[in-house]
Amino acid sequence: MKNTFGTSVCTTLFGESHGAEIGAVLDGMAPGVRVDEGWIASRLALRRPAGDISTGRREADAFRIASGVKDGRTTGTPICILIPNGDARSGDYESWRGLARPGHADWTGYCKFHGFEDWRGGGHFSGRLTAPLVAAGAIAQAALAGRGIRIGTHLARAAGVEDRPFGDLEVDLAALENLPFAMLDGGAAERAQAAIRDAASAGDSVGGVLETAVLGLPAGVGEPWFDTVEGVLAHALFSIPGVKGVEFGAGFALAEMRGSGANDAFRETTGGRVATATNRAGGVNGGITNGMPLVVRCAVKPTPSIAREQETVDFLKGGNAVLELRGRHDPAIVHRARAVADAVVALALCDLLALRFGTDWLAGEKGGTP
Amino acid sequence: MKNTFGTSVCTTLFGESHGAEIGAVLDGMAPGVRVDEGWIASRLALRRPAGDISTGRREADAFRIASGVKDGRTTGTPICILIPNGDARSGDYESWRGLARPGHADWTGYCKFHGFEDWRGGGHFSGRLTAPLVAAGAIAQAALAGRGIRIGTHLARAAGVEDRPFGDLEVDLAALENLPFAMLDGGAAERAQAAIRDAASAGDSVGGVLETAVLGLPAGVGEPWFDTVEGVLAHALFSIPGVKGVEFGAGFALAEMRGSGANDAFRETTGGRVATATNRAGGVNGGITNGMPLVVRCAVKPTPSIAREQETVDFLKGGNAVLELRGRHDPAIVHRARAVADAVVALALCDLLALRFGTDWLAGEKGGTP
Amino acid sequence: MKNTFGTSVCTTLFGESHGAEIGAVLDGMAPGVRVDEGWIASRLALRRPAGDISTGRREADAFRIASGVKDGRTTGTPICILIPNGDARSGDYESWRGLARPGHADWTGYCKFHGFEDWRGGGHFSGRLTAPLVAAGAIAQAALAGRGIRIGTHLARAAGVEDRPFGDLEVDLAALENLPFAMLDGGAAERAQAAIRDAASAGDSVGGVLETAVLGLPAGVGEPWFDTVEGVLAHALFSIPGVKGVEFGAGFALAEMRGSGANDAFRETTGGRVATATNRAGGVNGGITNGMPLVVRCAVKPTPSIAREQETVDFLKGGNAVLELRGRHDPAIVHRARAVADAVVALALCDLLALRFGTDWLAGEKGGTP
C-alpha cells in the first residue's frame, strides 16, 4: 500500500516539498462527522514553524477540501485535502544536488528512485507532507471526540529538558490543545526553548521525546497477532520524520523491572468498571486495549539539517565531499511534530475502531445526526 | 488482515495453547528455496524452554510441513506448518477462570471475544504460537541467506545484565547461530542466567532488550511514508509477546543528541560503495534502507506470570480478588524470544524485498536452481 | 495477499492435490457463531464427487478443526480446518509430466513456479482445494443464517439443459439445501444428468452456469468504487476452478436492453420498505446492496480433463506432442461447484458485512449468546 495507511479508514499522502500542491486523501471516514475548518487550521497552526526555534520557511497552509465534505459534514466518501506550496526556494537546494545530506533521504531516495525522484527540499520525503497529514488527522480527531475519545501529545523531553509527567489526563489534554509549545511545565518549556535557541546559535539541532495519551478508548480493540494496537500505531508513527523509537506505557523501562513491579493490578472502580491500579502497559494487554489511557512515546532525532560542515559523498560524481547546508532549517522539529503525532494516532485509531465497530461508529452516538 | 502479516510474502498464525495443533501458513515465498528440516528444528530449539530458566512445560515442537514444499524446496505456493500440542495441562488454568491475570490478555480477550475465547493457557494469545512463527521464519531466513542476507539477535540486556555491544557483525552473527543463550560476552551470559534464577527463586520474573542486526540488505528498500522499513518491522515486532518498545539504530538515545552528533557521515568505501562512518540510523534513512546493517532493538517486559500473590478482579463474578498462579511459568522469556525476533524480522524483510524486487528474487541469484 | 481473500473476514487456502493435508484458515469470524460439524459435513457432501457423473476419486473429506472453535462456537480467533488427502494416485500423473494438459494450469504453473511446483494432480491448482473452501464457507453461511441471510445456488444450465428460473426464493433456497443435484426442475435435472453421462461416454465433458441467490442482505453494503459488491464477489468467484464469466442480475442480457426496459422501478412495500418491482440489477446499484435479493451467475467451462487424444507441447523436452489422459476425471464439475459458489459468496459477504457493521455483527442479533 506504500503511501497509504489503513484498512477501513485509509490515509494516502502525496506531494513534494517544492511541488505546486501537496495533499492527503482520507477515505472510509464515517458520514456525518462535523468538519470545522477552524479546528483544522488550529491543528495546522500547532505544526507550523514559528518564532526563532523553527525554519524560516513560512507556509500559510491555506488548505482546501476538494471532496468528501458537504455542508460542514463528512459525506462518507473520500476527503481530499489540498495545500498549495508557496514559499519554496528550490535554488537553495540545487547547489548540493548529488551530495547526500547526512541523516536525510537523498541517498536512499536515489537508491530507490534512480535519480528520477524530486529531490528538491527532500521532495516527497519532506516533513512538509505532515501538513496534510495533520489536516486529515484533525478530521479523525473530531470523529473520535464525538465518541468521547481525546488525544494529546506533550514533549516529554526536548533538547535535554524534561517536562513533568502526565497527571490528570482530562486536565492535561485540555491544556495541550492551547499550548503552542507542548510542555505542561511552564518552566521546562522556557528552558527547552532556550536550549533549542542555543543549539541553533551553535549551528546545530536537537531532538526529544513525544508522549501521546489517548483517553476514552473502549476496551477490546486490536488483534492478538500482527494487528496489535501497538503494531498498528507504531507502523504509522514511524512515518513521522525523525522518529526512531516507539514505546508503549513504561516501554523500555519495563525491560529493567521485575514482573512483580511491572504488572498492573486489575481493580474494580465505580460502577463495577475494570481498571488497573497502575498503567505501565500503556492501556494495551496482549495487543488489545484494556480501557485504560493509551500511552505511547516516540523518540525524535535531532533535525539532520545543520549549519555545520559535514562529511559526505557525491553520489552522482563519485568521491567524498564536504557539505555545508544553506537554506532555512529547523533547529528542532520535535515541538512541531506533536501535532503530527496527534494526527497519526487519531488516524490509526479511527481505522482500528471502524474495523471493530463498523464504518458508522465514528459518526458518534447519534450517528452523525445533528 | 488481523492474524496475517505481509503483502507479498504473508504469514498467518493460528492455534491455541491447549488446542490439538498450532500452525502457520507462509504464502508468497519464492519457489525453489531450500527447506532444511534440520535447520528449522535448530531454530525451534533456540526458542524452546530449557533448563531451570524456563517453564517446565516441555514441547517436542515436532513440526510437519503439510504443503508448499516438495523435494526439499519451496514450491511457491502456501507453506503450512503444523505443530501438535503435547504437554498441555488445562487443569492448571481452570481454577482461575474469571480472574484476570495481571499483564496478560485474559481481560482484554474477554472484552474482545465476549467469553467465547479459548482462555486455557492464554489460548490464541499464548507465546506458544511463536513456535510456528519461528518455523516459518526459518524458511524466510534460509531464503535471505541465499541472497547473502544474515540475521542475528543477541540479548543486549537481560535481567539487568548488559551484553557487550555488537562488534564485527560477520563474526557475531555466526557466533549467535550456535549460542543457546544469546549473549556475546560469556561472563555476561553467566551473570544474566544467574539473575534469572534469582528472580525465579523469588517467585518473580525479569525482562530484557533484544538487539537484532541484519547484514547484507540492499539499499533502496522501503517506502517514504507508512510502509517505512521501521514501520513495517515494528508492526511485526510488536506481535512478539511482551515487546513494549521498538527502536532503530541509536533509537531513544538519539533524542538526547545534537544533530552534529547524531548524523552519520557518508563515506566512500571499497569499490566506490557508499557507506556511513557510523550507524546511528540503524541502516535506515527516510524509511528506506541505506545499505548499512539494519539494527533494531525490542524491549521485552518481564514475564507477567509470577508465583506471587497478585491483586486482580474476577470479571465473571465481579469484585476484586487475589490471584495466586500455579502452573509452569518462565521466569524470563527474553532469551527465548531472540529466535522469534530473528523470525519476525526475516519474514517482514522477505515481504519488503519481494515487493521491491519481485516474487522470484528471494530464490537467490540462481533463481532457486540447484 | 495471493492465496488469502478478504479484509476483515479472511480466508487462506493451502495444500496440494496429492499432499498429505489440505486446509483453510478462516480469520476474523465473529466470536460465538455456532459451528455444527454435521452442517459442514453436509456442505462437503454436496461438493463431493458421487455416482457416475463424477470422478472415480473418492475422498472422505474427514475434516478436523484444529483451532478457533471451542464448545461448538467460534472463538473469534483463526479457524484452521484440515482435510487429509486419502485417495491420491500420483502414478497416474507422472507419465505425462512435461505435457501441458490443455485447459489446465500445468504450463502456467511452470511459468510461474519454474518447475518447483507440485504438479501432481494439479497440485495447489487442484479443485480438491475447494473442499476446505466449502468447509470454511459453511461456517460463514451459519453466521449469515444467524442474521437471516440465506444463500443458495442452482444450475441455471448444465450440459446444455436449462433449469427453471428462480421463483419464490424462500422456497427455492430451502429446497436447494437438500437437492444433491441442484436443479429446481426435476425433469431438467434428469435430462442434465443424462447429458453429462452422454458426454462422459463420449470421452468428453460439459459445463454450465451457476446461479446464486442471496436473501436477506441489508441495504447499504459495498463501496462506490473498486470495492463494489460486484467487484468483491467476482474477485472471489473467479477463484472457483473453471469459472470464466461472472454476471449480476440480468448481466450480459442488459447490454441488449434499452434503459426503459432495464431499469428496476422502485416501489414501497409493506411497512414503507423500499423495494424494486423487478430485479434486473441483481440487488446491487452503484456497487452497493439495495435490499433486494443478490443474484449472481458464474459460467463454468467444461472440465478440461477429457479422455480423448489432445494436441499439446512437452514444455520440458520441447516440441509438440500428443496427450492421452488416463486417471479419473469428472465429466462435469458444475454440479459440484454449486457448493463452492455458496461458500465463496458467503465468505465474501461476511467480509463486506463485518467491514460495514463491525466484527461482532456476524454473531447475530444476540451477539452469539445462546
Added chain:
Amino acid sequence: MKNTFGTSVCTTLFGESHGAEIGAVLDGMAPGVRVDEGWIASRLALRRPAGDISTGRREADAFRIASGVKDGRTTGTPICILIPNGDARSGDYESWRGLARPGHADWTGYCKFHGFEDWRGGGHFSGRLTAPLVAAGAIAQAALAGRGIRIGTHLARAAGVEDRPFGDLEVDLAALENLPFAMLDGGAAERAQAAIRDAASAGDSVGGVLETAVLGLPAGVGEPWFDTVEGVLAHALFSIPGVKGVEFGAGFALAEMRGSGANDAFRETTGGRVATATNRAGGVNGGITNGMPLVVRCAVKPTPSIAREQETVDFLKGGNAVLELRGRHDPAIVHRARAVADAVVALALCDLLALRFGTDWLAGEKGGTP
C-alpha cells in the same frame, strides 16, 4: 481499501460530480516512466462526451498533475492528478432530491451514507470520476507500452449492433487508438451510432459489450487462488459504472461447449515459444497468464438516466412517486467507457506485474533511463 485499488501499484479515486475538483492518486508506479500530457489528453478525449450521442455536459478535462512527475517522468512517488469540474448544473438535480432514480445509486447511497452523501449529479458515484481514472490509466498504459504490452478496447456490441471480431491484434489495437467510436467495422460503427440516436430520440438509452485485448503480457503472472488474473481484473472492471458482467476468453459461451471444443491445444511456435492454437481461455489458465493475448469482455447496461417518466419512491418523504428526469444525459455510455476499460485493465495489470517482477519492472527494459 474501499476507493483504493491495488497492492503494489495503487489507484485512489476521490471527488464528486458537482464538487470543485475530482482526482486520482496513482501510487507505486515505477520511477522513470515517461508522462506525456498530450497522450493523457488524447485518452481523456476518447472518454469525453461528444456529438449527439452523448450528454450535453461538456467538460474540458483540463487536468493537472500535482505531484509525482518531474521533467516529464514519473518520480516513483504518488502521482496526484486533479481535474476541475466546470460545467455542473446542480439546479437540475435539486428538484428530484429524495426521488430514487431507477438504476442509479441515489437510494443505495442514502442507505450507506444516511443522507450526508453529496447526491448532486450522482456525487461520488458519478461516471465523471472515470475522467481521473482514465488519466491515471494513461500513465499505466505508457508504462506497459515500454514493456511492449498494448491494450485496446472495441465495442463488440453497442445498441444491438455487432462489431466484427478482433482479427490481427497488432493492427486492430493500433487502429483503435485513433478511432473516436471504437468499432473496427466502419459500417457497424455507422449503424450503432444511428441506433444510439434512435434510442435518444425515443427518450431512451442503450448499452453494449466492451471487449478488451492485451498483447504482450508475459506468461506466469497471477495467482492460483483469489488473486487470479481474472479475479483481480474483474474486481477493478466492475467499478466501471454500468458494468454488470465480466467474462474472459469465450466466457459464458464456454458453458455450452464440450471440453473437446473448449480446450485450447498447446503448440510450439517460432523459437520454441509455447502458444495455444485457439484462445478460448482468453490468455489465462488456472488464474495465471499463459502468454496468449488476454481477452476480457464487459457487459455495460443502458444508461439509467432516460427522458421517460419512471415509477419510483420518495425515500425522504415516503410513498411512491413518478420521476421525470430533466438535465443532460447520455443515451449510451458504452462508447465512452472503452477508454475507461483500457485504463482499468492497465492499472490492474501494472499492479500484478509490479508484484511479480518488482517495482522497477514497469520502467521498461532500460529502467526508465532515456
